[in-house]
Amino acid sequence: MRNPFQTPMNDTPPARVLLEKLLDRVEAFALVHYLDAHGIPVSLSEPPLRSALGEIPFLETAAELFLDDPSRWNDARALIDRYRSGASAVRGTVWTCSECGERHEPEFGECWSCGRVRS
Numbered sequence: 001m002r003n004p005f006q007t008p009m010n011d012t013p014p015a016r017v018l019l020e021k022l023l024d025r026v027e028a029f030a031l032v033h034y035l036d037a038h039g040i041p042v043s044l045s046e047p048p049l050r051s052a053l054g055e056i057p058f059l060e061t062a063a064e065l066f067l068d069d070p071s072r073w074n075d076a077r078a079l080i081d082r083y084r085s086g087a088s089a090v091r092g093t094v095w096t097c098s099e100c101g102e103r104h105e106p107e108f109g110e111c112w113s114c115g116r117v118r119s
């Protein structure tokens, strides 16, 4: 049986595919910046805020990281792996933007929030 969500080969490819769901918003934004800086077009979408009454299923509150160009899947996965392995290694220090106070991983040379170059 054919997967109803799969786009036939002769159709326009899907606009984007879900790379992963991230509960950590800081990591999600950092990954978007990291991938974008490496030429991988990604975007982030967050589920609409909903009432916090009762229990919300764990992943429902996650931000979703989409790959805008599905043909770059392998590149994107490799970069995410590299990002994660680099993030756990001691390599420089996390720095804080002097303009807006945003925190950044060592490999970033400028603030993804306001654009200020690391000083």
Ligand SMILES: [Zn+2]
Binding pocket: 097, 098, 099, 100, 101, 102, 111, 112, 113, 114, 115, 116
């Ligand atoms: Zn900033």
